[in-house]
Amino acid sequence: MPSPVTPHTDIRTTGWIARLPPSIRPYALLARLDRPVGTWLLFLPGAWGILLPDAGGAIPPGERLRLLALFGIGSIVMRSAGCVVNDMWDRDIDRQVARTAGRPLASGALRMRHAAFFLVALLFAGLLILLQLNPLTQLLGASSLILVGLYPLAKRYTWWPQLVMGFTFGFGAPMGYAAVTDRCDLAQAALYLATILWQLGFDTIYGFQDMDDDARIGVKSTSRLMAGQARAFTGLCYGAAGCALLGAGALAHTGPWFYPVALLCVGILLKQAASVNPGDPALCLAQFRANRNIGLGIMLACVAGQAG
Numbered sequence: 001m002p003s004p005v006t007p008h009t010d011i012r013t014t015g016w017i018a019r020l021p022p023s024i025r026p027y028a029l030l031a032r033l034d035r036p037v038g039t040w041l042l043f044l045p046g047a048w049g050i051l052l053p054d055a056g057g058a059i060p061p062g063e064r065l066r067l068l069a070l071f072g073i074g075s076i077v078m079r080s081a082g083c084v085v086n087d088m089w090d091r092d093i094d095r096q097v098a099r100t101a102g103r104p105l106a107s108g109a110l111r112m113r114h115a116a117f118f119l120v121a122l123l124f125a126g127l128l129i130l131l132q133l134n135p136l137t138q139l140l141g142a143s144s145l146i147l148v149g150l151y152p153l154a155k156r157y158t159w160w161p162q163l164v165m166g167f168t169f170g171f172g173a174p175m176g177y178a179a180v181t182d183r184c185d186l187a188q189a190a191l192y193l194a195t196i197l198w199q200l201g202f203d204t205i206y207g208f209q210d211m212d213d214d215a216r217i218g219v220k221s222t223s224r225l226m227a228g229q230a231r232a233f234t235g236l237c238y239g240a241a242g243c244a245l246l247g248a249g250a251l252a253h254t255g256p257w258f259y260p261v262a263l264l265c266v267g268i269l270l271k272q273a274a275s276v277n278p279g280d281p282a283l284c285l286a287q288f289r290a291n292r293n294i295g296l297g298i299m300l301a302c303v304a305g306q307a308g
Contacts, residue, residue: 011035011102026104027118030087031080037289038083041202042169043075044295045195049176051302052191053252059180067133067179071172074129081122082148082168084115089152097213137179144171155219162203162222163196170195187251194244198291201237201273204230206288208278227278235273242266245298249305258305265297 012034013025020028032038050067087094087105094106104110130141147168154161173195177188200222207214207223208230214221226233245266249258272287272294 011099013102026109027114030084030104030110030115030118031122032083033080037292039075039079040292041199041295042079042082042172043072044172044292044299045170045191046071046075046172046176047299048195048302049173049178049188049191050180051299051306052248052254052258053177053181053187054254054306064180067176070129070132071176071179074126075172077122077126077129078148081119081126082151084119084122085148086152088112088115088119093155093217093219096217097210099209099213133175133179134182136182136184137175140171140175140178144168144175147171155214155221157220159220159225160222161220162207163200165203166196166199170199185251187248190244190248190251194241194248197237197241197244198269198295201234201241201269202288202291204234204237205272205276205284208276208284209281211278223278230276230278231273234276235270238266238269238273242269249301254302254305255307256305257307258301261301261304262298265294265301268294268297 011029013029015034017025017028017034028034047068050064050071087103090100091103091105091112094100094103100106105112105115126141130138133141147164151161151164151168154164158164170192174184174188174192177191178184181188204222204226207221208227210219210221211224211227213219214224242262242265245262246259249262272290275283276287277283
């Protein structure tokens with residue numbers, strides 16, 4: 001007798017999550033602590049912004065490390081907050097999608113009041129971290145909350161929610177840059193553009209997992225819109241992101257070793273785009289997760305630029 005088919009889901013209830021007290025476990029799942037790749041993808045653009053610019057020796061030794069630590073902790077907190085907001089908006093939709101039906105609010109493991117209290121605690125922690133940064137970065141960080149609140153609505157009103165996600169998750173890039181330079185300039189804008197396009201590409205791949213359910217319940221997505229041109233579209237996103245990244249390096253006067261490492265990462269992205277298959281959810285999830293290592297490679301390119 002064949003075994004029953006397990007619905008596709010990326011929720012992980014095993015490992016260290018399973019060892020948490022039952023009362024805490026739903027909050028960890030609500031914050032997506034079982035899947036740290038999202039935290040990495042929020043942190044890495046901020047790390048690029050911190051490491052890319054040549055500050056001409058104006059930054060005290062260890063300051064970039066301090067900023068990386070603050071952005072790392074902040075990424076955990078704010079990614080968790082963003083997931084809570086997303087699930088509060090989407091709980092009715094999540095119940096109808098196989099990949100998300102087990103989320104705590106959709107499944108009833110937590111109620112809205114629990115999520116609201118948790119969100120307030122996360123936002124307070126985020127505020128404490130933000131206050132450790134310069135006033136310009138504080139202003140940028142506060143303004144990013146608008147995007148965090150609006151992103152879950154995008155799929156209801158536009159075919160481009162993945163683009164809105166890019167603006168939201170990529171906001172760490174201009175924040176990290178401002179935290180180091182205390183200014184806004186063209187290099188910062190080019191880095192933000194590169195981040196938005198990179199995230200548009202990999203989140204479109206991620207969204208291919210849900211296309212059947214999204215079509216059934218009427219949820220719009222860039223993944224559904226571009227499913228027939230998946231490889232061309234993701235290749236265009238990654239190629240344009242690479243051009244913007246190289247432009248950011250030039251405008252920021254980074255060292256020459258930045259370019260070969262960055263080009264290698266862009267090549268890996270283009271290779272990923274060439275093998276995208278919207279009909280293979282497991283492959284789409286694996287390719288999405290691979291972007292953490294690619295992002296780490298770009299971070300290494302920024303370090304190499306400082307060394308050069």
